[in-house]
Each structure stands twice: as structure tokens, then as C-alpha cells.
Amino acid sequence: MDSPTPVVVLASTDPTVRETAIATALLDRPDLVVVVHDLTGDPGPGPETDPADSAVTLTRRVLDWAGAREQTEVALEHACAGCALREDAVPAIAALLADGASAVLLALPLGAEILPATRQLAHETEPGSRLFGARLAHTVAALDPGTIRADLVDDGDVVAHLVTADLVVLAGHDDAGRDLVDALRSPTSALVADLCEPWLALALAGEHDLEDAEERCDPVTSGPGHGFRHVDEADGVRIAASGVWQVELTSERPFHPERLLALAADLAPEATTSRGVFWLPNRPDTACGWEATGGGVLIGVAGPWEESEPQTRLVVVGHGDAGLAPWRSIRRAFLRALATTRETAEPAAWLGRPDPLARFLGDPADLYRTSPPAA
Template structure:
């Protein structure tokens, strides 16, 4: 077992609630093996698994619960509506609370199906009630662990398929791609496991370990191997116990952490800058104060997405200068969304609605001309030229002459993104 980083635990000794560990990722076999090692180390540990194969067809899900001694529950549940959110609200959270209350001295592990993003579960845990009491009264989320299979990781992150192409969609209108969901699972995790079947790491394992570190530089990273079939029972038990001690009860989950592509406006790094290839892996940060010319950025999208595995962050467009635009790119595609208004475009009396971290960050980096508006993007990939990406993005910025024209003129520029980020809040 190789550990690449080991931050300290933040668990309060007085917190006696059962701890919930979420295992996520696009590697069901590796995830199952990781859960098996945990229950081998602690037979009282309850592992909860959801099968969503019949969710869209019949509106049913299969929930199984196991401990180290075998099957505890196996139920098929019919939902009011066949979707992921209903699964979480109507069955998953009530089941977790019931199990936590039935075994208050024991912990739980939840194995998420590939299409269920951990952020949806942790968010629901934070605000949902079961039997009139908050979910968090019964349990606490201890850690979100992304389990990655070296045999499929690169193909998954580079896939141009949608979830529907693999019959993994969570609803009839689910248009998420395989690559974006897989990347989000890794980026949201506080612990990332590269599940290596061999104890001796080769070049490919090292390359993938570097890639995962670049994708999620704020997580703890582990490279793990299974006990060998030839191991004695004592040695296998020791390996399982060692694995369990590094995964469970770490207290690494932070419910207040910003979403990965929104980290920049809260004052956190959106990624790391490692422009020199390490095993071929390149990471590049790009920052600018001026806005992008919308038409030039639109023309650059295929090159930006096609030359990198993953991009995330936020930006602003000259044609819509009040809007914070979220950026995600993966699998050759780009997703851009509305993150609300810049503080510079927000009435003073509404500033208190923003987090203290965001207000402090804005004050520290306030620009006399643009306020808190800025561009922060992070890109990760294999054998791309960071300088070329930066030059391409620089060419998308307003020129000196265009910047001098001012916002009134900018709003008249041809804008392929016009109408894409108009929220109700700004139109009221």
C-alpha cells in the first residue's frame, strides 16, 4: 500500500454518531473489492449497495445491505418517480437513518452506482429530515472516497459517450456524459484510491497516480493493492486492517467546501499549475482580468476541450458582464452554466447573501476597473502544451481597443451564448 499524502484527522472525540463512508467511481468491481476489504477488517460494518438497472424501466431499485458475515437485507423498492433524486429522498436516506439507529455503535459504507454523484447524496444529507429529525442527527458523513481502476480510468475520462449510451442514465432527460460524471466523482472526493491489482507499481500506475493528483490536488491520494491469494490469513488480515485505518474515520469530508468549479470565487485554488509533463501529465492554470470576447471563445471551444482531458473553473464574457459563468470540459465537450452575479454587479445590500470567504476574497483582489470579475480556469491532460492553451485563451480576451469601448459596446458584440445564462433572479 502506497500513500501519497496523509493529512491529519479532524474527528471530534465527542462525536458518537455512526460514520458514513461513501465509495464512488466508475469502477464497480474495484469499489466492491474495496468494500469487501473494509468488512474483512470490521465484520460489523454495514455496506449498502443500490442497483438502478430497473429504475427507468419499472421505477424500482434494489437495495442490499451486507456485513462481514453475509447478506443482511435484500429489498426491491418501488419509487413514486423513477429518478436518482427520488431514490435518495424516498429510500436511501431513510434506509441509512434506520440502519444507523439500529446499530448506533457501528459504521456504514455506501457504494454509489456510477450514475449517482456523491455531491447529490451529501447535499441531501445536509438538509433532509427523516421522521421529523435531520439526517445528520443520526449519522455523519466521514469521507467520500473515489475508487479508480487503472484498466479503465483513462478511457472513462476521455469517453465521448453519454450515460444513456451505457444505459446508466438517471432519468429520461439525463444528458450527462460519462467523462464529466467520472471527473466530478474524482474531484468531489476527499480521498482518491488507485486500485492497483499488482503490488509493484509500473510506469502506467505512476502516470495514472500523477493524473489523479492533478485532477484533485486537495484530496489525499492512495495507491492500493489487494492481498495476494498466497498471503497467510494473518498477513491478509493485517493488510485489510491497514487499508481500513486509512479509509475509515478520517474525518476528511468537509460539508462547507466549495464545489470544484466554484472554488476560485471563494478564494481557493481551482487546480494546480504543473506545465512540465510528469509521466506525460500536464496541468495548467489560466487567469485573466479582462473578459473573453464571446464569439472568439466560442470558436476556440473545440480546441480547448479536444486537447485536454478535463477543464474546470469560472469566467466572464464581455457580452454578459454581470454573470459568473461556470466552465467544465471533458470528453471533448464543454458545459457552461450560470453561477449568479459578480459582486461588482450586485447591490450592496445583497452582499451579505454571499459567503464571508467570497467577500473577503473579492476585497483582497478587487480591481478598480473590473471589481471582482476575473477568469480562473484549470486544465489537465496528457501531452498538451500549456503555453499553447494560454496563447489560445489570450487570443480570446478583449483587445486593448475593445476593452476601451466599455460594457455598453460589449453588449452589442455577436454572442453565441446570448440567453444561455439569464437567471430568473436577474430578471425580477
């Protein structure tokens, strides 16, 4: 029986880095076939838009060692990487498998996240599905360490790529950028510090573990990143020689809803990126996720705690002048935002109180609904 054909998923936010990664992959493996997706345009007024009138264009390029095999443009209703994958990439890869391709690289649209793509692809590799006979190899994030500090401010997709990628490949050399990557990428990921090195062989030899990738993104099960190459510890903070630092703030107590809202900006200043989980005294069964980068904060319901003990945990990564100890003000804000033991002593006292976070987290009862509430 022939061995399964490896499929590598490549993600990036920089067009030059992505094209360089594709070129080096083709140099390393002349029998590789690359499928590249790009999405451009305006999705129009809504889901009822006629595809014939759609302003969203999917451009698919199929490349090999000899050059471009084909370039096709397809009108889509939505500027959605998931739709592009389902409607175009999967059939294109299936055709390559039928044609005897020995290895495939799928380059996602710029900024597209890895995990939604691998969820779909994993389903399609099951027996009887369109990509049966293929296997998901390691996923790859190609990034420029020289721009990552600015990218973190402008583009939260960078964090998603670092968290979910099995292999991170760097285009260029920058000590602070490299340390930021190490602080944010998964502890189980591998890193290639030079895009011109033969990274493709590592990716093809690996196997993507979808369950592990899901856990990396789950705020309940995720934790600190990979860690620095050379690190000092001071004041409970890990500090790299470049000035990049990381601190983990934890407590068994919940955040106080009003104080969390008031102190959110102090918990997430501009030169930091943070991820974590928290709970609230007025919704004790709900695990709430926290992501912040570039001074913006995103919170949402991650689901029930189930067998996990409720906890409040933020992992904060910062860059800049570590000598100013910016983590101290963040730590103070964290402690102030926590509910006191006295405030949580009577859970019933929180029932019926106004919830300032409801506009972000929804109705606590939604966690238990299995059908839409009655009108």
C-alpha cells in the same frame, strides 16, 4: 452520551472496483454494515409515469461481514440518485442506526456524484431529522488508474468524483493514471494508492466538510488540483515524469463571446481535461463556469461574482506526448479568445448586440430575477 455513528459515502464508476472496495472495507471492519444502491432501467415518458408502471428499478443490498442481510427492489419514477437516496437510503440507514450499527458505508449508484448525496445526508443528520445521531465521515472515490484516461473521455463523472472526494482510493497501479488523479483531485483530499490497504479507517476517522466540498465545486473558488509527486517545470507548465501535464491560464480580461465560441474546440482538445471560470463583456456581473473533457465543453452560469473580482481562469490537465508541447496551441487559443482592452473600453457598446452564448447561458437578466418573468 454515545459518539455519533460514522457514515462513509463511497462513489465509483466501475462495478468491479466498487465491489472490491466494499469487500476490503468489510475485511477491515467486521462490524461495518454496507448499503449498496443500483439503478437500472428506463424512466419512461416523463414525470407523470405511474410508479407501478415504472421501468426504473432501484436495487438495495444490505451487507455485513456474514454476507447479504437483504436485497430489495423498488420501482421508481425516475432514474435519479437523489430520489433513491431520499426515498430509500435514508430510511435504510435510519433503521440500521436504530438497530445499533456502529459504522455504515453507503455505496452510491455507479456514476452518481458525491456532493448531491452529502447535501441531503447532512440535512438528515440535523437534530430532529431521520439520521440524527450519525455523522458524515470522509467521502471516498474508488477509481482504477489504469482506465482513467479512457474514463475521462467517456464519463465526466470521474472528474466530479475527484473534485469532491475527501479520500481517493486507487485499484491498481499506473503511473500516468496516478498522475492524472493527483492533477485533478482536491488539494485537501488524501490518497490511498492501493485499494487493498486499510483505507476504511482513514475514512471513518475523518469528517466531511460540506462547505469545503461546495467550494471545491464552485468554479469561482476552486483552483488547481493536488499536484504531482515528481514534477518538472518548463514553459510555465508542470510536467510529470509520466507525461501528464498541467497549465493554469489566467487573465483579468473577459472572453470575447464570438471568439470563445469559435475557439472552444482549440481550448479543449480531446486528450485534455479542464475546469475554470470566465466572464464576458456583455454580462460583466456573471461568473460563468467551464468544464471540458474528452473534447466536449460544458459552460453555464455559476452565479454573480459578488465580492470576487471578475477573472478568466482555466486549469488544463493533459496526457500524451508532452514532448509535442500541446499546451502551446491551447495557450494561443486562450489569448486569442480574450477580449482586447479596446473591445472592453466601452461597456455600453455591448448592449443590444446579438449574444451567441445565450443558448448556453440564458438571458443575462435571469441573474437578477427573483420571480418568473411576465408572460
